Amino acid sequence: MNNIPFTALVVHQENENFVRSLETRHLDDLPPGEVLVRVHYSSLNYKDALSAIGNRGVTRRYPHTPGIDAAGVVQASEVEHIRPGDQVIVSCYDLGMNTPGGFADYIRVPANWVLKKPDGLSLREAMVYGTAGFTAALSVHKLMQQGVRPADGPLLVTGASGGVGSVAVAILAGEGFHVTAASGKDADAFLAGLGAEEIIDRQQVSGATDKALLRPRWAGIIDTVGGDILAKGLKSTRAGGVVTTCGNVAGAELDITVYPFILRGIALLGIDAAECPLALRQTIWDKLGAEWKLPMLAELATEISLEQLSDSIDRILQGRIKGRTVVKVA
Numbered sequence: 001m002n003n004i005p006f007t008a009l010v011v012h013q014e015n016e017n018f019v020r021s022l023e024t025r026h027l028d029d030l031p032p033g034e035v036l037v038r039v040h041y042s043s044l045n046y047k048d049a050l051s052a053i054g055n056r057g058v059t060r061r062y063p064h065t066p067g068i069d070a071a072g073v074v075q076a077s078e079v080e081h082i083r084p085g086d087q088v089i090v091s092c093y094d095l096g097m098n099t100p101g102g103f104a105d106y107i108r109v110p111a112n113w114v115l116k117k118p119d120g121l122s123l124r125e126a127m128v129y130g131t132a133g134f135t136a137a138l139s140v141h142k143l144m145q146q147g148v149r150p151a152d153g154p155l156l157v158t159g160a161s162g163g164v165g166s167v168a169v170a171i172l173a174g175e176g177f178h179v180t181a182a183s184g185k186d187a188d189a190f191l192a193g194l195g196a197e198e199i200i201d202r203q204q205v206s207g208a209t210d211k212a213l214l215r216p217r218w219a220g221i222i223d224t225v226g227g228d229i230l231a232k233g234l235k236s237t238r239a240g241g242v243v244t245t246c247g248n249v250a251g252a253e254l255d256i257t258v259y260p261f262i263l264r265g266i267a268l269l270g271i272d273a274a275e276c277p278l279a280l281r282q283t284i285w286d287k288l289g290a291e292w293k294l295p296m297l298a299e300l301a302t303e304i305s306l307e308q309l310s311d312s313i314d315r316i317l318q319g320r321i322k323g324r325t326v327v328k329v330a
């Protein structure tokens, strides 16, 4: 069994450059692990693109196969509670970072990374959400846990047409929130279709300002980009508002004072999907398969093959992708 050949996207370091190609690997190239999964679908996340271009904060060793998400069928398992034939999701933890990831026909992983697929989702639908959709749902869950409700006022979603942003817009709209979507693209029809009531140009919420506080506007923010957009958003959040932060595509620096926190009592919640505890992870996936299952899930995704991945990696790095990209592997 160990010599079974399979296809994987492999990134090699050549001096300062990182080159990617589809290659034949064998099962014994995979690391040890309790569960072997035949991957049916994966998905493209911003972090995968960082891994593919040699970002050391994501991946330290090359050659490497990215892909932080995988959904597939168990082929072999050393643990009782996961059996061959089970349909499973593996996402986050170290998959695709320093462990060969889901852009391949097979992955081998520790049993505690493996989640049973919720009944309400197909393997493909699970990967339409993928880590980005999971992160959006985790952000909404944490924001609502703080007591933010539709009657409190408008919520801002930044990077709204991206993977995390688009799913967040749709879940919030489904919960009855008035969603303002901030985007740098011409994505009005797409965002309105997800349920955004107001669509604004990203520039309206970006740009540095010396002011410690701005006109209070948002009851809460799901921020997916960081940088001066997050700083400006915090300064524009109403008293008692809640802001989540998960991404850094607009910058990792945060230029603010303590005043939004000590004069308006707002809360800034960090979101870390990678290390989310298994029980909360299961709760969030179950919600995605039930009350948060989006009616427009099919329209949210563009399906690509492993052969088309390299081009899509370039496009996500340029911020040109709308919604989610699901990768058909098997």
Ligand SMILES: NC(=O)c1ccc[n+]([C@@H]2O[C@H](COP(=O)([O-])OP(=O)(O)OC[C@H]3O[C@@H](n4cnc5c(N)ncnc54)[C@H](OP(=O)(O)O)[C@@H]3O)[C@@H](O)[C@H]2O)c1
Residues within 6 Å of the ligand: 044, 045, 046, 047, 131, 132, 135, 158, 159, 160, 161, 162, 163, 164, 165, 182, 183, 184, 185, 187, 202, 224, 225, 229, 245, 246, 247, 248, 249, 250, 271, 272, 273, 274, 316, 318, 319, 320, 321, 322, 323
């Ligand atoms: N903390 C976690 O656990 C976690 C989990 C998943 C993802 N993330 C992070 O969340 C972020 C979004 O991930 P994703 O998968 O949704 O990526 P994505 O699909 O590429 O979406 C990012 C969106 O941000 C906007 N954007 C791009 N460049 C920008 C810039 N320079 N300034 C402002 N906005 C910009 C674009 O949307 P518009 O054109 O609509 O503005 C883009 O589509 C990434 O930083 C990712 O690493 C973190």
